[in-house]
Each structure stands twice: as structure tokens, then as C-alpha cells.
Amino acid sequence: FTPATQKSQGRLSALFMADGNSDATIMVNGMPGPMATAAAEACLRKGLKLSPVAMTGPEIEPCTITVSDMVSGKSANVRLIPSTETDELAAAIAGAKEGAGEKNLLAIDYTHPSAVNANALFYIDNQLPFVMGTTGGDRDKLMADVTAAKHFAVIAPNMGKQIVAMQAALEDLASKYPSAFAGYTLQVTESHQKTKADTSGTAKAVIDSLKELSDDGFTYDDINMIRGDEEAMEFGVPEEGLKGHAFHTYTLTSADGSVQFGLQHNVVGRTVYAEGTADAVKFLSKKLKTESEGKVYSMINVLEAGALD
Ligand SMILES: NC(=O)C1=CN([C@@H]2O[C@H](COP(=O)(O)OP(=O)(O)OC[C@H]3O[C@@H](n4cnc5c(N)ncnc54)[C@H](OP(=O)(O)O)[C@@H]3O)[C@@H](O)[C@H]2O)C=CC1
């Protein structure tokens, strides 16, 4: 380099460092599942490195996969270790930290509702900051465990920017105009691919806000869940979305039926969540470097920080 180029390179790298992401290495857990894989690809696309080891399901044989992002052309090999091999995983995390630097290794979790609480404790024990996209499990325990440990984490049932914005607006509405829909009844239908293990975590969070607005005694059990292909298509899901979609409709109806409000968000595929997840992990990486104590952030915090592209 000439001195001038060196200077501008220095400025560039200072900018990159100020963004807090240049050294971030991400352990994406839950591959070869579709959401973890999409998140890993988005990490590559957004300039993050992938940890060479990650956690996979207990039934999966240890193996090495190649994650390839078609958009950026970047790829990385990742060795998958079953979640039951906790000692091997802990050693792999220690090794990855040595390579990346103590504050530069973070995890993304897109595993299974049944793994949520154990995985969170594993991250806490191994001092691994994490973004938890996996829904389900005992959410109160999850929040209590991570908060008590003062651990750095982003936890949210939905990482899609526009859905997070809608959730933020609803929370705002509920706090400013509580009971504005008193007397209205609520109906909720959510359709997902037939492999989805749990009731939508997003639907539950949206219902929590809607219940502040309406006095309907709606419970999560009243959610109309669609998991079959035929019914999904009748609900408007296109054929190409059957293997990955989230079609949600929330309806509030007045007691006499003369007034109806509808809220709908329909997503085909998983890209919108994967992009938001990579942004969330970048946000968390910055927090690790600027905050002395860990805490649980939501995606609304990430949105408010202007960190969602
Ligand atoms: N926050 C958000 O924006 C979004 C959240 N989600 C949530 O993400 C989660 C994953 O979704 P999806 O990929 O569709 O789910 P899948 O069930 O299709 O895939 C999950 C993957 O995780 C593996 N797995 C199971 N248990 C563990 C474990 N203990 N440790 C590591 N890996 C494990 C599974 O292996 P095996 O098949 O062997 O069990 C599988 O490969 C769900 O909870 C879903 O609701 C999804 C989209 C967006």
C-alpha cells in the first residue's frame, strides 16, 4: 500500500471496528434445520464469520456441512455436534473463543421449542452471548434465567423488521389507549408449514397486546392453528410457501357485529427473519463492547436502535 492508501484503509477499518462487527464470529445452532440455515446464510451475506463448530439436534450424526450464500457467493464449513455432547461442545466453544477473541463469539439459536431452556442455560454456563429466535419452551423461566445471570441476549419470537415494527406499534397502542376495544371479541388464525412443532410465538405476543386493548377472555388455546397443506392453501398460502410460511390474521369484532378490525401479516419463506437475526447479532456484538453488564434485549430494542436494515 502507499501511505495514502494505508491511511484510508486505517480510516475504513476504524469505521468497521466502530460498527463493532468486524471480529464477530457466530455459532449458528440448529442446522441443518431451515431457519438456522437461513440465518447462517444471512450472517455470511452481512459480513459476519461463522464459527467452524455448531450445535445440532440430538438425533443427528456428527458431520460437516457447507453453508453457502448464493447472493454474496460466500461459503463456510461448519462441523455439527449433537446437543447431547455437552463436553465436546463446551471445548469447541472455548477453542472458537481462542480463535475469535473472548467477546467476539456469539450464538444464534434456531433449534426446537423443547431445547429452548436447556440451550439458554448452556449459553450462560459457557459465557456465550446469544440471539434466541427459537419459540416455545418455558418463556418465563427463560427470561428469569437469563436476566438473573446478567447475560447478554436478544430474545424474540419474530425477527422480521416490519412485524417487529407492528408489534412495537401495538404495544404502544395498548399502553396509550388501554381497553379501546372493550366489548370486542378476538379471533386469531395462524398457518405454518406442517413441520412446525409449536403454536406461533409471534401470535402469542401479538395476542398479549391485543388483550390489553380488548377485554375478551381469549386464551392461547383459542388460536386457530393451520398445519395441513390443503387447509393452508385454502387460507391463501401459495404452493411454493407450503414448506415455509407464516400467515397470521387477527380480527376484532364489536359486540353487535357492526364494526370489525383486521390485522394481517403473511410471510412466504424465511428470509425476512434471517436478515433480522443477522442484524440482531450485530446489535448484540456492539452491546458487548459498550455495556459493562449483560441484559435481555428484545427485537423492539434492536429496531429502536436503528439496527434493522
Ligand atoms: N424468531 C423468529 O423470527 C423465527 C423463529 N422461528 C422459530 O425457530 C425455530 C426453528 O424453526 P425451524 O428451523 O423451522 O424448525 P425445525 O424443527 O424444522 O428445525 C430445527 C432444527 O434444530 C435441530 N435441533 C433440535 N433440537 C436441537 C438442539 N437441542 N440443539 C440443536 N439443534 C437442535 C433439529 O434437529 P432434528 O430435526 O434432528 O430434531 C432441526 O435440525 C422454531 O421454534 C420456530 O418457531 C422460525 C422462524 C422465525
Ligand SMILES: O=C(O)C1=N[C@H](C(=O)O)C[C@H](O)C1
Ligand atoms: O416456525 C416458524 O416458521 C415461525 N415461527 C415463529 C413463530 O412461532 O411465531 C415466527 C414465524 O411465525 C415463523
